[in-house]
Amino acid sequence: MRLTERKVAAILRQHSYKLTPQRRVVIQAIASNQDHLTPTAIYERVHQHHPSIGFVTIYRTLEILAQLGLICELHAGGSCRSYTISAPGHHHHLICSNCSRVIDFTGCELGKVEQDLSSKTGFRIEGHLLEFIGLCQACQREAT
Amino acid sequence: MRLTERKVAAILRQHSYKLTPQRRVVIQAIASNQDHLTPTAIYERVHQHHPSIGFVTIYRTLEILAQLGLICELHAGGSCRSYTISAPGHHHHLICSNCSRVIDFTGCELGKVEQDLSSKTGFRIEGHLLEFIGLCQACQREAT
DNA sequence: TTCTAAATGAAAAATATTTTCATTTAATAA
């Protein structure tokens, strides 16, 4: 279950960040769709209805949201810096390579792989990055 | 088993790319160590001994090597565009978050997860991105 | 050794990101 705008706003406030109209708008842009968006794409969306908002504010807001885990940074979808709204708990993403739609999923089943890796290499493993990429149903049809 | 400089050079030639001294040097920079390197880091290394080599050549060479699957692009290690020498077959990477050392591994065991995902979402899955990040033994000791 | 398509380097252009700083404002406290 993805985080709602309301929830993101509440968490921002809990961490004593101010809830400015600009931040609301950025959060809304990200939370109100299923896609992943680059900073530039977010800027463009937001700018249409709020022309006074600056690029710097986008970047600053993204940094805060990412740091609090309220948005996730994706890598497999072409751009290396592309964001989607987060969800509670450990989860990963399935991304449509055509339309950028993002589906969350849980249950990555990597515990055993991680243990094996750790014992074989001596690494203390801190985390992992997992994304699946593919074509969603709509885009499969479209591709004929 | 990682690709050797010799092997990378041979594959380049097989695809009728010219084996220029500049390309050799870039390949060597990447193949001769265990780390992942950004284009800038590669440029700096290469530039020390070959000051005439240009940034553009680095980028162009990286693009070719990546396209042929001779180098892998990593994401979890901080930079979003960082390369390490490839290995034959399906494999993934374990990265030290402190020293950038990269360990390859096989057996990601994601077939079942992929099938589940595919049947639940209707996606035609094209691939996945998997990286583990952690601290290697040397860096664990160093961190006391 | 010659030839030619491919590759190179330098410079400029385009794009992306961060820093700086004067001004504005959200949210607390009075």
Next chain:
DNA sequence: TTATTAAATGAAAATATTTTTCATTTAGAA
């Protein structure tokens, strides 16, 4: 409500990254 203040904003400049362009050079085939 209003005053206060630390935090946030926007604009501009600085920096970093990546791509394009083009005249010159060169690897490798003939």
